[in-house]
Amino acid sequence: MQILDNIKEALMSGNADGVRELVTQALNEGLEPMKIIEDGLIAAMNMVGTKFRNDEIFVPEVLIAARAMHSGMDVVKPLLAGEALSSKGTVLIGTVKGDLHDIGKNLVSMMFQGGGLNVIDLGINVPAEDFAKAVEEHKPQVVAISALLTSTMPYMKNIIDGLDIYRDNVKIIVGGAPVTAKFAEEIGADAYAPDAASAVEKVRELLEIQ
Numbered sequence: 001m002q003i004l005d006n007i008k009e010a011l012m013s014g015n016a017d018g019v020r021e022l023v024t025q026a027l028n029e030g031l032e033p034m035k036i037i038e039d040g041l042i043a044a045m046n047m048v049g050t051k052f053r054n055d056e057i058f059v060p061e062v063l064i065a066a067r068a069m070h071s072g073m074d075v076v077k078p079l080l081a082g083e084a085l086s087s088k089g090t091v092l093i094g095t096v097k098g099d100l101h102d103i104g105k106n107l108v109s110m111m112f113q114g115g116g117l118n119v120i121d122l123g124i125n126v127p128a129e130d131f132a133k134a135v136e137e138h139k140p141q142v143v144a145i146s147a148l149l150t151s152t153m154p155y156m157k158n159i160i161d162g163l164d165i166y167r168d169n170v171k172i173i174v175g176g177a178p179v180t181a182k183f184a185e186e187i188g189a190d191a192y193a194p195d196a197a198s199a200v201e202k203v204r205e206l207l208e209i210q
């Protein structure tokens, strides 16, 4: 459909105003909000993720595309019942205690949102107790933990140990520059991803969704 193609094109080129206008136009033409999100905004963000993974585009372009996605989401979100958007699953994300790096985490978070997941962001410098409290409160299907320092990376295990009693219902994915698949396995995480695009794919696999 032409209007959806136009939305995708505007999003991929980071044109936030264009995305907002085209989404408004699509709604005026009678398109369902969910169709606009899934076949327009999310589809485009998936393409952005693929390009990022293939080194065809870099962090700034992804951030600009994500901002354009948000401007489109802002138009459609109020029209949704709410549950429709979160139906794919909820991810709780945060950077470990002692660590203030959040650029990568925010990127991962945006890609999750772009993938239709509901994201609860605990921010930076998050202690294990806060992860556990938030899991108790929000009942996410996935917890995503970020660490950028070799000195804070071991703390991921404290967080995972603190979530022990919830593990039947919660999957854990870890990432950040110093983190490896081997380390993720050693500390008992369910998954590891090296970048934002593959993080979304891993979570989809964990939740068995498309």
Ligand code: B12
Residues within 6 Å of the ligand: 059, 098, 099, 100, 101, 102, 103, 104, 105, 107, 108, 144, 145, 146, 147, 148, 149, 150, 151, 173, 174, 175, 176, 177, 178, 192, 193, 194, 195, 196, 197, 199
């Ligand atoms: C920006 C930056 C900062 C900023 C952070 C600003 C912010 N709001 O984030 C500031 C200036 C605050 C900072 C401070 C420090 N920093 Co610094 N910082 C960096 C820098 C330059 C870029 C990091 C970044 O944002 N990269 C871009 C993002 C997109 O990439 P990313 O974070 O790796 O995320 C991607 C993946 O890792 C993955 N990912 C990330 N999180 C997650 C989570 C999940 C669940 C998954 C699946 C994937 C995933 O997906 C992301 C997107 O693809 C790096 C060097 C570098 N080139 O990496 C150093 C670096 C990380 N910092 C370093 C250091 C040492 C420090 C300080 C200790 C410096 C100091 N002496 O004060 C302090 C520590 C502060 C603290 N307590 O955290 C070292 C770490 C060395 C080490 N191995 O431990 C680095 C590597 C620089 C270096 N070469 O020495 N830093």
